[in-house]
Amino acid sequence: MIEYLCGVLHFESLTFGPFAENTWIISHSSGQCWIIDPGCYGVSEEEELVQFIESRKLKPVALINTHAHIDHILGNAFVQRTWGLQPLLHPLDLEIYHAAPQYGQLWGIRLGELPEPELTSLTGTELLLEDENFEIRFTPGHTPGEVCLIHHASKTVIAADVLFKGSIGRTDLPGGDYNTLIHSIQTSLMSLPDDYRVCSGHGPETTIGYERSHNPFLQ
Numbered sequence: 702m703i704e705y706l707c708g709v710l711h712f713e714s715l716t717f718g719p720f721a722e723n724t725w726i727i728s729h730s731s732g733q734c735w736i737i738d739p740g741c742y743g744v745s746e747e748e749e750l751v752q753f754i755e756s757r758k759l760k761p762v763a764l765i766n767t768h769a770h771i772d773h774i775l776g777n778a779f780v781q782r783t784w785g786l787q788p789l790l791h792p793l794d795l796e797i798y799h800a801a802p803q804y805g806q807l808w809g810i811r812l813g814e815l816p817e818p819e820l821t822s823l824t825g826t827e828l829l830l831e832d833e834n835f836e837i838r839f840t841p842g843h844t845p846g847e848v849c850l851i852h853h854a855s856k857t858v859i860a861a862d863v864l865f866k867g868s869i870g871r872t873d874l875p876g877g878d879y880n881t882l883i884h885s886i887q888t889s890l891m892s893l894p895d896d897y898r899v900c901s902g903h904g905p906e907t908t909i910g911y912e913r914s915h916n917p918f919l920q
Contacts, residue, residue, distance in 0.1 A: 736763070836850070
């Protein structure tokens, strides 16, 4: 688990599923929270997510998919059933979203019926968790419609599978494009100051400054 407190916001992650995906829960001091990219798979991981939410007395108010790869939407149906939340997704990832159950069969993963996403909220410029503003930056390349969420007040980037510590998102899957991804990173993320924390969809956190200096894909 990665966990830190920034003002009225609490950023925490749970690592789920056969792909070791980081599911991020961002909570406000009011108790409202977002569930970002739920990767929980199977009853034990679903119960872990519920216990996490209930033990902190949180109220989930949004389900956000940064992109539609299967490891980031495994828990969508469960979150929808449990808290009545419709997933938010960029429309350019809708085709990948609908194809996810077929891709799951390749890995022996039964995904079941997915809830239809709401396609407008991730095409704007911001989302609010209570009074805290998150900028949405369109960062395609890993998928056609991937987005990153940036909370400037705490200098935090929810980078999903765009940028990792010492690496970048893979581009050999359907909809991926290497040059597009590098352009997204250089223009949308490397334009941020060095001290911005990067919370990725897999692996440990990093910073913009560390990746600017050490990431071999960005030299």
